[in-house]
Amino acid sequence: MKKLSEYTPEELDVFEYENKIKFNAFVDAGLNINMARGKPAREQLDLSEAFLNSVTHHTGTFSNSGEDCRNYGLLCGIEECRRLFGEILDVDYNNVIACGNSSLVLMYDYISQCMTHGAGGHAPWAKQTGAKFIAVVPGYDRHFAIAEHFGLEMIDVEMTRNGPDMDKVEELIKDPLVKGMFCVPKYSNPDGVTYSDEVVTRLAKMTPAAPDFRVIWDNAYVLHDFYDDHAKLKNIMKEAAKYGHEDYFVEFASTSKITFPGSGVAAIAASNRNINEISARLSLQIISYDKLNQLRHCHVFKNLEDVQNHMKLHAAILRPKFLAVEEVLDRELTDLGIADWTHPKGGYFISLNVNVGSAKYVGELCKQAGLTITKVGATFPYGKDPTDSNIRLAPTCPSVEELKIATKVICTAAKLAAARALRHEMAEG
Template identity: 50%
Template structure:
């Protein structure tokens, strides 16, 4: 029955029942954490053989004749640049492979823009105002970088096709708007893939600011969960057609392919952008960890091996996503108090609860022993104007714990909704 259609008496009876069930959950003393989208221990074990591929008797000279133990090769090893080029839809010559963190590369790119600027423009940090577009719900760590540098964050609503491009096209008429964060495939947290039209409209943008940049974080470019993988049109190719190659800067990593703490990250851009970024990096480092890059080349020599590796990941995490959706449908379906996405890939399920209830749901779960991503985290400044969006991260807990967590989550959604409806 739709809770929004219940009488006050029916809601009170339902509340009493839910409170009794909730008290029983609290008494169990659970300690479960679903706050971040981390690979599980089983997923990390998939890459353990990689650690045996490099030892004191290994060939440690790259294909270009460089000793990987030494300084140099600032753009990264060529085989890995080629692999990331295939993953990201660029040419190897437009790729830089660095350390283990793509977020680090994004931060450094923003830092470069703040201190030295792009396109011969005054550095962002010396301009009167800097605004950044933030598709929301979106990735909290993207927003945190912009906020750290003192930018004004502007929320752009997400749709199943991607960000609301009518708004994006309107906002970029303001010369203070300097960029936009994008997770174009299996977006965080909704799992949406940008439509072809959205990608083409990004490539055709005519920003008032010559130093406007699209931060294209293709974190889930090979992270499919079903037999119906979604395809993403190449922004690079579309920009080349439009003569707008300087607009995007691309990012990806192997964090959720091999090891999050010891993977490899890559960025891609036009030659003009890379010239600025290489200069920036030349003061920061004399070269990346090439031994780790070499280890990855041995373990993932081509895209076929990447696909094999991702199939193993899928076998572990797809049942977890299925469990989340099963619980949501079983416990919340038809009650008018929640809606959710059913992604074909990525690392999250996005749940929208009754307006004004997300913080209460997260609080109820925490009090009963399950830690979720904080309510509001998926919006700029951590403020969800509707207080309704919750990011569910199924990958890390063992499935037995996930089942318990989802039972409690659904119970908390119901209880928070009934409490809210009784306040009206």
């Protein structure tokens, strides 16, 4: 098949006409499909039924160390839960704080602490006029929203197939006002990239001009592999420690997409100095987190292997969904040369790049056809994709059948958008 750019004006007319008919049929079908957010599907939540009553009066409410989890105490969480996260993140459990149900709130709070009280004993970021943050793009909209909320100016650094463009990062950190960056190092949101060993080592070796530089190492998809032969992420904490740089990294994770997004357990892992600083600040906000929920998790997950086995059940649900979307994209768009997309081996998203200047229009067409996709532009700081081309697809929630239809809608919209752009080009000569 020819590339769309090689079509004659007459061929383009036919192409547009046929796709308009297809598109109108989707509109008439009255679809209502949502591929906007990375939410687990109901079948995934059902996998965790055992957590609902894994703490009862039969099991007791005491942790291994004899702490009554119903009561106040243990700000840093019960030991078995800290150990579980220690195994998941491959760090010493003494460097883990097991917290409440959301890692995002921990990241927000950490940035907030740095803004008002500084990091590592340095001046508050808010008092260092012009403090900035590196935004790896495309990236996670909620990270960008936090930076924007606190007035941290964001500087884009492009994601490559191996992680952030490290040449650019190394250049930017020469500025002492660049205070940090958000990283989703495994199955990044939305590109599904796992940072290569080389990128992790370069990050670990960084010597930022800002002594209070902090990398928010958001390991949200640490165990979210679709295949046994999965991506392997080098351990940032161990790597950074080799260069005495462990204070630059604060790691976050949660069981939101392992058990329940609304009722999981989140954790922070960090160097001794950072754990001391963070826990001292947390002690002002909370007496202790929900230890009963931590206990619930530890009754079902005794160790890392239990979690890995559980994640295989998730993978069995998610794999066919991702493959269904990729199969339609491959079939409908490959030859036309009007888009490219990722084939992730884990995580929650597929990242689709349509023709420059077309993504918003594709989003509008999808909306007209009853398909909700992530707000176009959301994968960039301030909601502005400079090339208007990236679209994040979240295939986890809809059924395989819905995903096939939804992806056909997206492909038809991408074709119409590309044809429109080409027609403009032809008109301009």
